[in-house]
Amino acid sequence: MLEIVTSDRLTPLRHGFFTRKGGASSGVFEGLNCGAGSSDQSEIVRINRSRVAKAMEAAPEDLVTVHQTHSSDVVTVKAPLAAPRPEADAMVTNVPGLVLAILTADCQPVLFADHEAGVIGAAHAGWRGALGGVLEATLEAMEAIGAKRENTAAVIGPSISQRAYQVGPEFLDDFLMEDTDNSRFFANDQGEKMLFDLQGYGLHRLRKAGVGKAEWTRHCTYGDPDRFFSYRRTTHAGEADYGRLISTIRL
Numbered sequence: 001m002l003e004i005v006t007s008d009r010l011t012p013l014r015h016g017f018f019t020r021k022g023g024a025s026s027g028v029f030e031g032l033n034c035g036a037g038s039s040d041q042s043e044i045v046r047i048n049r050s051r052v053a054k055a056m057e058a059a060p061e062d063l064v065t066v067h068q069t070h071s072s073d074v075v076t077v078k079a080p081l082a083a084p085r086p087e088a089d090a091m092v093t094n095v096p097g098l099v100l101a102i103l104t105a106d107c108q109p110v111l112f113a114d115h116e117a118g119v120i121g122a123a124h125a126g127w128r129g130a131l132g133g134v135l136e137a138t139l140e141a142m143e144a145i146g147a148k149r150e151n152t153a154a155v156i157g158p159s160i161s162q163r164a165y166q167v168g169p170e171f172l173d174d175f176l177m178e179d180t181d182n183s184r185f186f187a188n189d190q191g192e193k194m195l196f197d198l199q200g201y202g203l204h205r206l207r208k209a210g211v212g213k214a215e216w217t218r219h220c221t222y223g224d225p226d227r228f229f230s231y232r233r234t235t236h237a238g239e240a241d242y243g244r245l246i247s248t249i250r251l
Contacts, residue, residue, distance in 0.1 A: 009153040009213050018032055032051070073089060101248045
């Protein structure tokens with residue numbers, strides 16, 4: 001049985017931040033691993049992605065993903081993407097039936113919708129992508145096909161929360177170089193270590209960019225292993241690989 005987190009901000013559009021429940025994978029990938037880049041069996045990943053497509057009332061080929069690289073690159077999708085998938089970290093479309101899908105395992109999956117214009121977007125926004133401007137780039141790409149950012153809702157899905165996101169002083173330096181006010185997204189931890197508020201930073205960037213509505217679903221990937229995959233939790237446990245969560249939206 002698939003478990004799907006949704007947001008009132010995006011309804012009535014069909015969308016969802018899928019948990020790991022209800023998939024065919026086993027072992028460290030147990031559940032709904034949708035990451036073709038993982039070492040999971042490729043046929044099992046295809047089965048999982050087919051289940052997601054069915055839940056979105058779409059054909060498997062209409063489930064669109066890109067080769068994510070922690071960039072600020074955005075692809076405007078007009079038809080299902082042929083292999084090899086383009087390198088990008090966000091997609092936008094105004095074509096009904098296409099399902100935009102982002103893969104994550106601690107990074108922020110962000111779903112966008114301008115209901116009035118009939119334009120949607122999806123972004124993979126880890127710290128590097130958010131700092132590099134992927135959220136703003138997604139809004140710009142949506143505007144290019146008819147959206148208005150003041151009419152756009154943006155929802156951040158399950159991702160690693162501040163209490164689990166320990167970073168070093170060099171990490172802070174990258175953010176202070178952009179804006180010294182970014183220090184407010186860091187809290188002191190042990191020694192020189194700090195805790196980074198990824199969602200707070202993401203919401204700040206979205207609101208500063210002029211998005212109409214922005215929220216986080218308040219689900220932490222690190223702290224709930226029964227429901228979510230987590231790259232950092234896997235690393236701490238010394239496991240060889242990890243599953244990828246999928247987040248989707250369609251017109």
